[in-house]
Amino acid sequence: MRNLSPSMFIGVAGKGVLSFGSGQPDLPPPTEVYSCLANYKAFKYGLIAGETNLREALAKEYRGYTKDNFIITNGASEALDLVIRAVGKPNDNVLLHTPYYYSYRPLVEMNYRKPLFVRTYKGKIDIDDFEENVHKAKAVLINSPSNPTGRIQEIKTLKIIEKMTDDLNIPLISDEVYKDLIYERENYMLSGRHVITINSFSKTFSMCGLRIGYLFSNDKSLVQKIIDMKSHTSMNTSIITQEMAYRATKVPRSFVKSQVRIWKERRNIIYRGMTELGLDLWKPEGAFYVLPKIKKPRNFVWDMFKKHKVITYLGEWFGAPERVRFSYALDTDKIEEGLKRVKKYLEKR
Numbered sequence: 001m002r003n004l005s006p007s008m009f010i011g012v013a014g015k016g017v018l019s020f021g022s023g024q025p026d027l028p029p030p031t032e033v034y035s036c037l038a039n040y041k042a043f044k045y046g047l048i049a050g051e052t053n054l055r056e057a058l059a060k061e062y063r064g065y066t067k068d069n070f071i072i073t074n075g076a077s078e079a080l081d082l083v084i085r086a087v088g089k090p091n092d093n094v095l096l097h098t099p100y101y102y103s104y105r106p107l108v109e110m111n112y113r114k115p116l117f118v119r120t121y122k123g124k125i126d127i128d129d130f131e132e133n134v135h136k137a138k139a140v141l142i143n144s145p146s147n148p149t150g151r152i153q154e155i156k157t158l159k160i161i162e163k164m165t166d167d168l169n170i171p172l173i174s175d176e177v178y179k180d181l182i183y184e185r186e187n188y189m190l191s192g193r194h195v196i197t198i199n200s201f202s203k204t205f206s207m208c209g210l211r212i213g214y215l216f217s218n219d220k221s222l223v224q225k226i227i228d229m230k231s232h233t234s235m236n237t238s239i240i241t242q243e244m245a246y247r248a249t250k251v252p253r254s255f256v257k258s259q260v261r262i263w264k265e266r267r268n269i270i271y272r273g274m275t276e277l278g279l280d281l282w283k284p285e286g287a288f289y290v291l292p293k294i295k296k297p298r299n300f301v302w303d304m305f306k307k308h309k310v311i312t313y314l315g316e317w318f319g320a321p322e323r324v325r326f327s328y329a330l331d332t333d334k335i336e337e338g339l340k341r342v343k344k345y346l347e348k349r
Protein backbone atom coordinates (compact mmCIF):
# COMPACT_ATOMS: atom_id res chain seq x y z
CA MET A 1 0.00 0.00 0.00
CA ARG A 2 1.44 3.39 -0.95
CA ASN A 3 1.53 6.35 1.40
CA LEU A 4 -1.95 7.80 1.56
CA SER A 5 -2.44 11.57 1.30
CA PRO A 6 -5.41 13.87 0.54
CA SER A 7 -3.85 14.95 -2.80
CA MET A 8 -4.34 11.35 -4.05
CA PHE A 9 -8.09 11.86 -3.89
CA ILE A 10 -8.91 15.56 -4.35
CA GLY A 11 -10.79 15.98 -7.63
CA VAL A 12 -10.55 12.23 -8.48
CA ALA A 13 -13.58 10.95 -10.40
CA GLY A 14 -14.25 8.07 -12.78
CA LYS A 15 -16.81 5.52 -13.85
CA GLY A 16 -18.48 3.98 -10.83
CA VAL A 17 -16.34 5.92 -8.34
CA LEU A 18 -18.24 7.24 -5.33
CA SER A 19 -16.40 10.01 -3.56
CA PHE A 20 -17.05 10.59 0.12
CA GLY A 21 -13.72 12.43 -0.02
CA SER A 22 -13.56 16.16 -0.73
CA GLY A 23 -15.78 18.49 1.24
CA GLN A 24 -17.26 20.14 -1.80
CA PRO A 25 -20.99 20.63 -2.22
CA ASP A 26 -22.44 18.87 -5.27
CA LEU A 27 -25.49 21.18 -5.24
CA PRO A 28 -25.65 23.85 -7.99
CA PRO A 29 -24.75 27.47 -7.15
CA PRO A 30 -27.54 30.06 -7.43
CA THR A 31 -27.95 31.28 -11.05
CA GLU A 32 -27.57 34.91 -9.92
CA VAL A 33 -23.91 34.12 -9.25
CA TYR A 34 -22.88 33.38 -12.84
CA SER A 35 -25.40 35.39 -14.85
CA CYS A 36 -22.88 38.29 -14.94
CA LEU A 37 -20.16 36.31 -16.71
CA ALA A 38 -20.93 37.10 -20.35
CA ASN A 39 -20.72 40.88 -19.91
CA TYR A 40 -18.05 41.36 -17.25
CA LYS A 41 -14.91 43.07 -18.58
CA ALA A 42 -13.31 44.97 -15.65
CA PHE A 43 -10.12 42.92 -15.41
CA LYS A 44 -7.76 45.44 -13.80
CA TYR A 45 -6.05 44.98 -10.45
CA GLY A 46 -8.42 45.60 -7.59
CA LEU A 47 -8.14 46.83 -4.01
CA ILE A 48 -6.04 44.49 -1.85
CA ALA A 49 -8.72 44.47 0.87
CA GLY A 50 -11.35 43.55 -1.69
CA GLU A 51 -13.99 45.32 -3.76
CA THR A 52 -15.95 47.97 -1.90
CA ASN A 53 -19.42 46.72 -2.93
CA LEU A 54 -18.69 43.21 -1.63
CA ARG A 55 -17.23 44.42 1.67
CA GLU A 56 -20.19 46.75 2.16
CA ALA A 57 -22.64 43.94 1.47
CA LEU A 58 -20.86 41.71 4.01
CA ALA A 59 -20.81 44.52 6.60
CA LYS A 60 -24.61 44.69 6.28
CA GLU A 61 -24.84 40.95 6.93
CA TYR A 62 -22.83 41.14 10.15
CA ARG A 63 -24.21 43.88 12.38
CA GLY A 64 -21.71 46.18 14.12
CA TYR A 65 -19.04 46.01 11.41
CA THR A 66 -18.12 48.30 8.50
CA LYS A 67 -16.44 47.49 5.20
CA ASP A 68 -13.09 48.46 6.78
CA ASN A 69 -13.24 45.46 9.09
CA PHE A 70 -13.21 43.06 6.10
CA ILE A 71 -10.66 41.51 3.75
CA ILE A 72 -11.71 39.39 0.79
CA THR A 73 -9.43 36.37 0.32
CA ASN A 74 -8.76 33.42 -1.96
CA GLY A 75 -11.04 31.13 -0.02
CA ALA A 76 -11.04 30.64 3.72
CA SER A 77 -7.72 28.87 3.09
CA GLU A 78 -5.86 32.09 2.31
CA ALA A 79 -7.59 33.85 5.20
CA LEU A 80 -6.37 31.13 7.59
CA ASP A 81 -2.82 31.35 6.28
CA LEU A 82 -2.72 35.15 6.50
CA VAL A 83 -4.21 35.27 9.98
CA ILE A 84 -1.94 32.58 11.43
CA ARG A 85 1.05 34.46 9.97
CA ALA A 86 -0.17 37.83 11.22
CA VAL A 87 -0.84 36.91 14.84
CA GLY A 88 2.07 36.29 17.20
CA LYS A 89 5.55 35.21 16.19
CA PRO A 90 7.58 32.04 15.39
CA ASN A 91 7.46 29.28 18.03
CA ASP A 92 4.22 30.60 19.54
CA ASN A 93 1.66 27.94 20.43
CA VAL A 94 -1.63 27.96 18.55
CA LEU A 95 -4.43 26.08 20.30
CA LEU A 96 -6.47 23.68 18.13
CA HIS A 97 -9.23 21.28 19.17
CA THR A 98 -8.93 17.70 17.93
CA PRO A 99 -10.10 16.33 15.55
CA TYR A 100 -9.24 19.37 13.42
CA TYR A 101 -9.56 20.43 9.76
CA TYR A 102 -6.58 18.82 8.04
CA SER A 103 -4.97 22.08 6.87
CA TYR A 104 -4.75 23.62 10.35
CA ARG A 105 -1.71 21.71 11.51
CA PRO A 106 0.33 22.20 8.29
CA LEU A 107 -0.63 25.90 8.19
CA VAL A 108 0.47 26.41 11.79
CA GLU A 109 3.72 24.50 11.20
CA MET A 110 4.53 26.06 7.80
CA ASN A 111 4.24 29.42 9.53
CA TYR A 112 6.75 28.27 12.19
CA ARG A 113 4.13 28.19 14.97
CA LYS A 114 3.44 25.16 17.15
CA PRO A 115 0.10 23.41 17.37
CA LEU A 116 -1.16 22.70 20.86
CA PHE A 117 -4.10 20.32 21.08
CA VAL A 118 -7.22 20.44 23.22
CA ARG A 119 -9.21 17.28 23.92
CA THR A 120 -12.80 16.87 22.86
CA TYR A 121 -15.42 14.39 24.03
CA LYS A 122 -17.67 13.20 21.20
CA GLY A 123 -16.44 16.23 19.26
CA LYS A 124 -17.27 18.70 22.07
CA ILE A 125 -14.45 20.73 23.63
CA ASP A 126 -13.35 19.60 27.09
CA ILE A 127 -13.41 23.02 28.72
CA ASP A 128 -11.15 21.98 31.62
CA ASP A 129 -8.48 20.86 29.17
CA PHE A 130 -9.02 24.09 27.23
CA GLU A 131 -8.53 26.16 30.37
CA GLU A 132 -5.36 24.31 31.24
CA ASN A 133 -3.83 24.83 27.81
CA VAL A 134 -5.07 28.29 26.84
CA HIS A 135 -2.55 29.87 29.22
CA LYS A 136 0.28 28.38 27.15
CA ALA A 137 -1.16 29.64 23.84
CA LYS A 138 -0.65 32.87 21.90
CA ALA A 139 -3.71 32.26 19.69
CA VAL A 140 -6.76 29.99 19.65
CA LEU A 141 -8.47 28.53 16.59
CA ILE A 142 -12.07 27.33 16.90
CA ASN A 143 -14.09 25.60 14.17
CA SER A 144 -17.80 25.16 14.83
CA PRO A 145 -19.56 23.46 13.04
CA SER A 146 -16.53 21.28 12.61
CA ASN A 147 -14.88 19.59 9.71
CA PRO A 148 -14.32 16.61 10.22
CA THR A 149 -16.77 15.85 13.08
CA GLY A 150 -19.90 17.72 11.95
CA ARG A 151 -20.36 18.66 15.61
CA ILE A 152 -21.14 22.14 16.93
CA GLN A 153 -19.75 23.51 20.18
CA GLU A 154 -22.20 24.30 22.99
CA ILE A 155 -23.05 28.01 23.30
CA LYS A 156 -21.99 27.85 26.95
CA THR A 157 -18.55 26.59 25.89
CA LEU A 158 -18.19 29.25 23.19
CA LYS A 159 -19.01 31.99 25.69
CA ILE A 160 -16.38 30.70 28.13
CA ILE A 161 -13.81 30.62 25.30
CA GLU A 162 -14.72 34.20 24.33
CA LYS A 163 -14.23 35.35 27.93
CA MET A 164 -10.99 33.47 28.59
CA THR A 165 -9.28 34.65 25.40
CA ASP A 166 -10.50 38.19 26.02
CA ASP A 167 -9.15 38.16 29.60
CA LEU A 168 -5.82 36.82 28.32
CA ASN A 169 -5.74 39.36 25.47
CA ILE A 170 -5.03 36.73 22.85
CA PRO A 171 -6.45 36.43 19.32
CA LEU A 172 -9.39 34.07 18.87
CA ILE A 173 -9.63 32.84 15.28
CA SER A 174 -13.08 31.52 14.46
CA ASP A 175 -13.45 29.45 11.30
CA GLU A 176 -17.18 29.59 10.58
CA VAL A 177 -17.25 28.31 6.99
CA TYR A 178 -20.15 26.00 7.91
CA LYS A 179 -22.15 28.62 9.84
CA ASP A 180 -25.10 28.35 7.43
CA LEU A 181 -25.19 24.56 7.49
CA ILE A 182 -26.48 23.79 10.98
CA TYR A 183 -29.34 21.38 11.64
CA GLU A 184 -29.92 21.90 15.35
CA ARG A 185 -29.94 25.62 16.12
CA GLU A 186 -28.84 29.02 14.80
CA ASN A 187 -25.11 29.63 14.60
CA TYR A 188 -23.52 31.33 17.60
CA MET A 189 -20.94 33.72 16.17
CA LEU A 190 -17.92 34.23 18.40
CA SER A 191 -17.28 37.93 18.92
CA GLY A 192 -15.07 40.30 20.85
CA ARG A 193 -12.11 42.65 20.64
CA HIS A 194 -9.61 40.04 19.47
CA VAL A 195 -11.87 37.76 17.45
CA ILE A 196 -11.02 37.20 13.79
CA THR A 197 -13.85 35.52 11.92
CA ILE A 198 -13.15 33.53 8.77
CA ASN A 199 -15.79 32.55 6.25
CA SER A 200 -16.16 31.42 2.68
CA PHE A 201 -18.53 31.27 -0.27
CA SER A 202 -17.33 27.69 -0.98
CA LYS A 203 -19.86 25.78 1.10
CA THR A 204 -23.01 27.92 1.44
CA PHE A 205 -23.09 28.86 -2.26
CA SER A 206 -21.28 25.85 -3.80
CA MET A 207 -18.48 28.08 -5.10
CA CYS A 208 -15.40 26.10 -3.94
CA GLY A 209 -13.45 26.20 -7.21
CA LEU A 210 -13.85 29.97 -7.48
CA ARG A 211 -11.66 30.40 -4.38
CA ILE A 212 -13.42 33.13 -2.50
CA GLY A 213 -13.68 33.76 1.21
CA TYR A 214 -13.16 36.56 3.69
CA LEU A 215 -12.07 37.52 7.16
CA PHE A 216 -13.16 40.30 9.46
CA SER A 217 -12.17 41.63 12.84
CA ASN A 218 -12.70 44.53 15.22
CA ASP A 219 -8.94 44.74 15.50
CA LYS A 220 -8.28 47.27 12.71
CA SER A 221 -4.49 47.27 13.20
CA LEU A 222 -4.49 43.52 12.56
CA VAL A 223 -6.72 44.01 9.50
CA GLN A 224 -4.22 46.59 8.17
CA LYS A 225 -1.26 44.28 8.89
CA ILE A 226 -2.94 41.53 6.87
CA ILE A 227 -3.72 43.89 3.97
CA ASP A 228 -0.03 44.87 3.91
CA MET A 229 1.01 41.20 3.85
CA LYS A 230 -1.49 40.30 1.14
CA SER A 231 -0.23 43.13 -1.08
CA HIS A 232 3.02 41.12 -1.40
CA THR A 233 1.49 37.66 -1.79
CA SER A 234 -1.66 37.19 -3.86
CA MET A 235 -2.54 40.93 -4.11
CA ASN A 236 -6.27 41.28 -4.84
CA THR A 237 -8.59 38.28 -4.88
CA SER A 238 -9.90 37.49 -8.39
CA ILE A 239 -12.01 40.44 -9.43
CA ILE A 240 -14.64 38.50 -11.38
CA THR A 241 -15.03 36.06 -8.52
CA GLN A 242 -15.65 38.98 -6.17
CA GLU A 243 -18.43 40.18 -8.45
CA MET A 244 -19.93 36.68 -8.35
CA ALA A 245 -19.67 36.65 -4.56
CA TYR A 246 -21.32 40.07 -4.40
CA ARG A 247 -24.26 38.62 -6.32
CA ALA A 248 -24.35 35.69 -3.91
CA THR A 249 -24.86 38.14 -1.03
CA LYS A 250 -28.10 39.25 -2.75
CA VAL A 251 -29.53 35.73 -3.04
CA PRO A 252 -32.65 35.33 -0.86
CA ARG A 253 -32.17 33.49 2.42
CA SER A 254 -34.68 30.88 1.23
CA PHE A 255 -31.88 29.48 -1.01
CA VAL A 256 -29.79 28.61 2.05
CA LYS A 257 -32.81 27.20 3.89
CA SER A 258 -33.68 24.89 1.02
CA GLN A 259 -30.08 23.66 0.87
CA VAL A 260 -30.06 22.92 4.60
CA ARG A 261 -33.17 20.76 4.14
CA ILE A 262 -31.27 18.69 1.54
CA TRP A 263 -28.19 18.35 3.76
CA LYS A 264 -30.33 17.31 6.70
CA GLU A 265 -32.01 14.53 4.71
CA ARG A 266 -28.58 13.27 3.65
CA ARG A 267 -27.31 13.51 7.23
CA ASN A 268 -30.23 11.40 8.42
CA ILE A 269 -29.62 8.71 5.78
CA ILE A 270 -25.90 8.35 6.40
CA TYR A 271 -26.22 8.51 10.19
CA ARG A 272 -28.98 5.91 10.26
CA GLY A 273 -27.15 3.71 7.73
CA MET A 274 -23.88 3.75 9.64
CA THR A 275 -25.59 3.17 12.96
CA GLU A 276 -27.32 0.11 11.44
CA LEU A 277 -23.92 -1.15 10.29
CA GLY A 278 -22.89 -1.03 13.96
CA LEU A 279 -20.36 1.76 13.49
CA ASP A 280 -19.39 3.98 16.39
CA LEU A 281 -20.00 7.60 15.33
CA TRP A 282 -21.27 10.98 16.54
CA LYS A 283 -24.41 12.45 15.04
CA PRO A 284 -23.47 15.42 12.84
CA GLU A 285 -25.18 18.65 13.90
CA GLY A 286 -23.86 20.75 11.03
CA ALA A 287 -21.52 20.75 8.00
CA PHE A 288 -21.57 17.51 5.93
CA TYR A 289 -19.17 15.03 7.50
CA VAL A 290 -19.28 11.89 9.62
CA LEU A 291 -16.27 10.41 11.34
CA PRO A 292 -16.94 6.77 12.30
CA LYS A 293 -14.45 4.59 14.14
CA ILE A 294 -13.08 1.95 11.76
CA LYS A 295 -10.71 -0.93 12.55
CA LYS A 296 -7.46 -0.71 10.56
CA PRO A 297 -8.41 2.59 8.92
CA ARG A 298 -5.51 2.59 6.42
CA ASN A 299 -6.56 -0.80 5.02
CA PHE A 300 -10.15 0.40 4.91
CA VAL A 301 -9.40 3.60 2.97
CA TRP A 302 -7.08 1.79 0.54
CA ASP A 303 -9.31 -1.27 -0.06
CA MET A 304 -12.49 0.76 -0.32
CA PHE A 305 -10.82 2.81 -3.03
CA LYS A 306 -9.07 0.01 -4.93
CA LYS A 307 -11.65 -2.77 -4.59
CA HIS A 308 -14.95 -0.95 -4.06
CA LYS A 309 -14.35 2.39 -5.85
CA VAL A 310 -15.28 4.41 -2.78
CA ILE A 311 -13.15 7.38 -1.73
CA THR A 312 -12.92 8.16 1.99
CA TYR A 313 -10.39 10.18 4.00
CA LEU A 314 -8.11 8.86 6.73
CA GLY A 315 -8.94 10.17 10.20
CA GLU A 316 -5.23 10.52 10.99
CA TRP A 317 -5.08 13.53 8.61
CA PHE A 318 -7.52 15.21 11.00
CA GLY A 319 -5.84 14.09 14.22
CA ALA A 320 -8.28 11.15 14.66
CA PRO A 321 -6.20 8.05 13.84
CA GLU A 322 -8.88 5.49 14.75
CA ARG A 323 -11.47 6.99 12.43
CA VAL A 324 -12.33 7.60 8.77
CA ARG A 325 -14.03 10.73 7.42
CA PHE A 326 -16.95 10.55 5.03
CA SER A 327 -18.20 13.73 3.33
CA TYR A 328 -21.85 13.23 2.42
CA ALA A 329 -21.90 15.79 -0.39
CA LEU A 330 -23.66 13.25 -2.58
CA ASP A 331 -27.19 12.47 -3.80
CA THR A 332 -29.16 10.22 -1.47
CA ASP A 333 -29.05 7.25 -3.92
CA LYS A 334 -25.26 7.52 -4.07
CA ILE A 335 -25.08 7.64 -0.27
CA GLU A 336 -27.22 4.46 -0.13
CA GLU A 337 -24.99 2.77 -2.72
CA GLY A 338 -21.87 3.81 -0.78
CA LEU A 339 -23.32 2.37 2.41
CA LYS A 340 -23.98 -0.92 0.60
CA ARG A 341 -20.34 -1.07 -0.49
CA VAL A 342 -19.15 -0.33 3.06
CA LYS A 343 -21.44 -3.11 4.34
CA LYS A 344 -19.98 -5.55 1.81
CA TYR A 345 -16.44 -4.66 2.88
CA LEU A 346 -17.22 -4.98 6.59
CA GLU A 347 -18.99 -8.34 6.11
CA LYS A 348 -16.02 -9.78 4.19
CA ARG A 349 -13.61 -8.57 6.82
Ligand SMILES: Cc1ncc(COP(=O)(O)O)c(C=O)c1O
Pocket residue numbers: 023074075076077078101143146147175177199200201202208211212213
Ligand atom coordinates in the same frame (compact mmCIF):
# COMPACT_ATOMS: atom_id res chain seq x y z
C1 LIG B 1 -13.16 24.04 8.32
C2 LIG B 1 -12.69 24.52 6.98
N1 LIG B 1 -12.02 25.67 6.89
C3 LIG B 1 -11.57 26.14 5.72
C4 LIG B 1 -11.78 25.44 4.56
C5 LIG B 1 -11.27 25.99 3.26
O1 LIG B 1 -12.30 26.56 2.54
P1 LIG B 1 -12.10 27.40 1.20
O2 LIG B 1 -12.61 26.55 0.08
O3 LIG B 1 -12.92 28.62 1.38
O4 LIG B 1 -10.66 27.71 1.08
C6 LIG B 1 -12.48 24.22 4.59
C7 LIG B 1 -12.70 23.44 3.36
O5 LIG B 1 -13.07 22.29 3.38
C8 LIG B 1 -12.95 23.75 5.83
O6 LIG B 1 -13.63 22.61 5.95
